[in-house]
Amino acid sequence: MTVHLPILEAFVKLGNYLTDFCENSYEKPSDTHSKFEMVITQAQHQNGWFTRENILFALKQWGDLLTEEHLTAWLSEYTLKYEESPKTIGIVMAGNIPMVGFHDFLCVLCSGNKVLAKLSSNDKVLLPFLAQYLIKQEPLLAERIEFTEGKLEGFDAVIATGSNNTSRYFEYYFGKKPNIIRKNRNSVAVLAGDETQEELQALGEDIFRYYGLGCRNVSKIYVPSDYDFEPFFTAIFKFSDIINQHKYANNYDYNKAVYLMSNFQIRDNGFLILKEDEGFVSPIAALFYSYYESEEALRKYLTENELQIQCVVSKQKNTDDVPFGETQKPNLNDYADGVDTLEFLLEL
Template sequence: MKTKSINTSLNDRITAFAKASSLLSSYLEGSLKALTNDGVSWHDRIQQRLELAQRKNSWFTDDTLEFAITQWAEALNEENLTIWMQNYPLDKVTAKNIALITAGNLPLVGFHDVLSVIIVGHHAMIKNSSNDDVLTPLLLEIATSFCADLASSYSYVDGKLENYDAVIATGSNNTARYFEHYFGEKPNIIRKNRNSVAVLTGNETLEQMEALSKDVFLYFGLGCRSVSHLKVPKGYNFDLFFNGMFVQKGLIKNEKYLNNYDYNKAVYLMSEFDLLDNEFLLIKEENSSYSSPIASLGYSFYEHIEDLAVEFEQNADQLQCVVAQGAAAATVIEKLGGKNAPQIVDFGTTQTPGLQDYADGVDTIQFLLTLS
């Protein structure tokens, strides 16, 4: 296909998404009374789509869907969008077709890429994951209801991708090899597996551990920003850690989570691993990987924060976030020497990135601008 003429200005696009933000906020507040263009209540339309998304992916629960929608309702306000765009030279963008292959492990996990392409002024050719193919069309439908010409900025691809100028693809290490082979001749961003870790010193408070529980358990630990590994000093006492995790005990009532917990516990016990177990989370010593199965965490010991900083610098391409505070955070930041990844964040904030917090530390907007 030829690139469609983009019939909107940057201000039009910002205004459309900002109005979508307000509509989503009204829905979340229970005060949404507006009607769609075909006379249906927006409240009912949104509710129906959320229910459909949940039926198609049982990891998408009421809580995780509400959290994701809330995060985007807050991110898409006019001030945030304006600040995000203000330092990029968007006045000479020539529209290109950008193929987007999205992941589906979290609700709306691919929407930042979609938004980035549209807000810059390119055309997004969206190939949604079958695990999350309801929510992005919903948000775009809402935004387009406020600016009909926004429809020229995106389309959906069900079959083979053709006639694209660049690619942004997100997947596993295995799919990345396929993406690199298939799309390697075009400008691209290809994302692989990454994990997030938390650095504990033994001086944390219960409040900090409860905040960390969000980093561990939000979205059931399925995201690259979910903490999957703990770095702890030798002799660390896990009592306070487990006390902080206890606020998430209700997760064990989720059937899929329970099945993973039971399965992984059985595997670990048959393999005679030494486990720490609080009846809904398993942790075991792990020195070879930052990843861990659902309902479990790995941990490894360190002697000096400086050693950790060197390790993170050497393995930066495997890490999305490092949760750390105080002197530990400062030491890691200094060693990374300005690298954009991993991102160093406070306890409880891994799942609340801003618009400027790019996956893998790769500035998507800057990449898109190089295409014009």
């Protein structure tokens, strides 16, 4: 690993700052903390889904990851060099959950290249604030970080994250350059029927964190043919306060009304609607489920549909499955859609 040491050190300092902010912003409100509080408030005003709790959760995950130990272990798997003439990498960022584009931002800078980022209108203030913090730690980064509100131009490669619809637009505009173009994906959980209450509560975290808006959120569960839903509903009751968030409640009321008027059979506990459905993409405040007879056949089906799936969650060990409660705590080498972003950048 030969990543430029001051850049690595700047990210380590950022990690320390995020950890300190999440733990001490109220007790020790420094000037930087006070400014960041204003930015967080602004982010909440811009996007009603970005509650302070969820923003702090995202910041804490990055604080945990941006340590010298984690960064060096991750980067040691690659041959890096500091580019005196960096390539410009356009990043079109999504805005479904706070700072969802930070991993791409990190990969580009660690690869020795320049970030040219187009932020989502739903998440416009958090990353620029953190970028300014990084630049204060390492002024060299001022020449490596640029945000644009206009059309992306002058880039050598692009990483674009969006929906199945926007991916067609991305293919049209960016298809002639090296690219990573991401589409819709969702996560699923495979239940055996013998999960403990603690495991099912952890699954609730995978379902409800960020109101289910992330591609790593579980939007579909697979259950045995004789599955009893009562323990599941009992375990997730701890998340019942989610219905007090008005945007979530509006979605719950709307989707419940649509299902009832369409005479769909649903299971409902007052804050989550369960609907038997073969699809992977459930709407907000709803969770799809399907029964399975054979886990072997189910696993084959999931493999055949892997391009629609971000994570598979289960209690199985010694597999690529994500443990219950861990979907929104990815490691640095957990790349979106299974595409190694850093390797892509290093091969340009």
